[in-house]
Amino acid sequence: DVKxxxxxxxxxxxxxxxxxxxxVQDMDHENMFWYxxxxxxxxxxxxFSYDVKMKEKGDIPEGYSVSREKKExxxxxxESASTNQTSMYLCASTDPHxxxxxxxxxxxxx
Amino acid sequence: xxxxxxxxxxxxxxxxxNLTVYCNSSSVFSSLQWYRQEPGEGxxxxxxVVTGGEVKKLKRLTFQFGDARKDSxxxxxxxxxxxxxxxxxxxxxxxxxxxxxxxxxxxLTIIP
Numbered sequence: 001d002v003k004x005x006x007x008x009x010x011x012x013x014x015x016x017x018x019x020x021x022x023x024v025q026d027m028d029h030e031n032m033f034w035y036x037x038x039x040x041x042x043x044x045x046x047x048f049s050y051d052v053k054m055k056e057k058g059d060i061p062e063g064y065s066v067s068r069e070k071k072e073x074x075x076x077x078x079e080s081a082s083t084n085q086t087s088m089y090l091c092a093s094t095d096p097h098x099x100x101x102x103x104x105x106x107x108x109x110x
Numbered sequence: 111x112x113x114x115x116x117x118x119x120x121x122x123x124x125x126x127x128n129l130t131v132y133c134n135s136s137s138v139f140s141s142l143q144w145y146r147q148e149p150g151e152g153x154x155x156x157x158x159v160v161t162g163g164e165v166k167k168l169k170r171l172t173f174q175f176g177d178a179r180k181d182s183x184x185x186x187x188x189x190x191x192x193x194x195x196x197x198x199x200x201x202x203x204x205x206x207x208x209x210x211x212x213x214x215x216x217x218l219t220i221i222p
Contacts, residue, residue, distance in 0.1 A: 041214060
């Protein structure tokens with residue numbers, strides 16, 4: 001079974017802090033994605049990566065950056081956390097036509 | 111950015127009833143997927159439909175892709191409490207590039 005793990009299930013940070021969210025997949029997938037999920041808005045794509053050291057902006061990249069130094073690991077970085085970044089963050093990796101999601105990190109910025 | 115609107119946003123029905131959830135867009139998609147998400151977990155894929163007019167069945171769940179590949183529906187027959195969850199549709203614009211646009215979600219509650 002494909003397994004996608006995220007470093008934390010719950011995280012509380014203060015405004016202005018730098019935040020790292022880690023995602024690891026064990027199926028040698030090339031493509032990985034970061035989404036945020038908010039009620040009534042569904043999942044919105046922040047960034048995605050097609051290969052190591054490659055990244056592309058999704059629909060809402062502002063305030064975020066990513067890092068993919070190894071194939072299995074895709075990190076989401078909030079350079080200076082703000083309260084409007086309080087959300088559920090979901091990571092996914094894909095084989096053709098199916099996205100496998102991690103359990104999510106619920107981030108609260110106070 | 112393509113938008114996928116789902117309706118209804120919330121649905122609460124009694125066990126044993128039937129229901130239909132809709133996913134609509136003005137954009138054409140090369141494929142459309144349906145996911146179910148339970149509390150504290152990530153979404154899990156239920157089905158992928160690719161051909162306009164295609165109908166797929168998964169036990170009591172029936173999925174249909176519109177003829178023009180702009181919309182889809184999910185019908186559940188004789189709903190059970192285990193069907194409770196958040197249902198998400200997701201469209202793929204370019205077949206195979208794996209980038210999805212997700213719908214707004216339908217939160218379904220089945221009352222025993």
